[in-house]
Amino acid sequence: MKLTILGCYAATPRTITNPTSQVLEIRDRMFLIDCGEGTQVQLRKNKIKFSKINHIFISHLHGDHVYGLVGLVSTYMLLNRVDDLHIYGPKGIKEIITLQLKLSNSWTNYNLYFHELESTESETVFEDEKVIVKTIPLKHRIYTNGYLFLEKFNERKLNIDAVQQYEIDQVYYKKIKYGGDITLEDGRVIPNTELTFDPDTPKSYAFCSDTLYNEDILPLIENVDVLYHESTFLESEAILAEKTMHSTAKEAARIALKANAKNLVLGHYSTRYESIQKFKDEAETIFPNVFLGDDGESFSF
């Protein structure tokens, strides 16, 4: 599981900082999460193949999370995209994009599917054989969802020595990886446990931006491997955080602690602070495994 931060600063794009966008690579899938202005340039800078992205998840319709989307959709037209593109986001996102395409008298040469969200309960919005994506209802000034990415059951790992010792043909490897026992030609049954090792534990990633401190999300993100939680402010601006329905670094850490998350990635920093190191320092007073998200940073978990 690899997370690349394309942008993780609040509000306006600046010369050296970008609004929210990130790419999650998980089980050969590549998901784009939020798409602030300049995201397509950040994709280029970080050498991420545009064509590998088929699903885009938008948390909410504040500009610093979505103003880059119409440009990306248009660029896919110019790149002669063929594959379907799926966009998940709050109701209204379809109108925003289609109005602009209509007024520029252009339409996508690929299928563009909108999955508009309205529910205030968590729901499964994406599922295939390897990954599930669920919404995490957040509390912000407008309707906002975080997203929880869950790896599904991992295949068991082949014990290649054992398999070769029993002279088992490759045609059975898939069955073995999925937990099957094997009956040899002489009738002996070899139990799966002799042929495989335990699989990697399925990984999980929770993206939570933007939100007021909200313990309601804890059951959803319990034991998550990586929690990205916004930390727009430091505790010194706690009143402003509450007023604008954002979180402080300390609050993000408290959520990570209470959710029993393994790792916490911070981001969505207000640009009022000269250095982001203070966010890490503050969060570490509560929770040990804190990583500072920053534009262009990648994390492998």
Next chain:
Amino acid sequence: MKLTILGCYAATPRTITNPTSQVLEIRDRMFLIDCGEGTQVQLRKNKIKFSKINHIFISHLHGDHVYGLVGLVSTYMLLNRVDDLHIYGPKGIKEIITLQLKLSNSWTNYNLYFHELESTESETVFEDEKVIVKTIPLKHRIYTNGYLFLEKFNERKLNIDAVQQYEIDQVYYKKIKYGGDITLEDGRVIPNTELTFDPDTPKSYAFCSDTLYNEDILPLIENVDVLYHESTFLESEAILAEKTMHSTAKEAARIALKANAKNLVLGHYSTRYESIQKFKDEAETIFPNVFLGDDGESFSF
């Protein structure tokens, strides 16, 4: 008159090139012309004060000319803009911007005026005591206007030696600059020609992007000081230029020549070409004073 090119490449924003946007400074006014994605970052990079821009002119609603506008409008909110902001552009531009503001549940804390254009004839869209702006109807795949910026009458230049010789009080300087004669205390009338030099000739700037080669615009831009004319392609791609309703460098030069323009600035280059020098070379076979627009370049005329 100073022209700063924020972006002058066609189609998608890339790591090193930006879509169309430019700033024209003329008689202490600062006009933003077109606003592709990333324009606000380009404004910052070029150290242009956001607050000095009160009028934004959009040629057409293709993304590479307008996708940065909603972000700029939003950033002005965050910067606590107070002054009115005027946006001129094709009908529909108001809906694009207001829909996005509505869905993000935000509204500007300053007055935002839209001047939507529909006419296919040239019309005056802005006029104050120093500058006039007229549309230049262009031929493109969707409704498109160029813009002609005309300095109005310049004040005459004070002949400070003559004025001091007659001991004329400063209170009369404005009257003199505007062409008035002066009656001295002894009754003598001093004609204005003795007190002033001829003013600078009013300057003019024509912005023409995007357009098919179109001689219909010649009467409008006749004798213009500076013509910015798109040159998406080289003559080798003339068929593609016609098909996509764009111009070649040679065609841009031909328009400059026939309009008796003093200077030609090229731009809106397709990113298919490795070097833009060829655009200049090609245009110079037709017209002498060719300047290559490029992101971050400034021209003073």
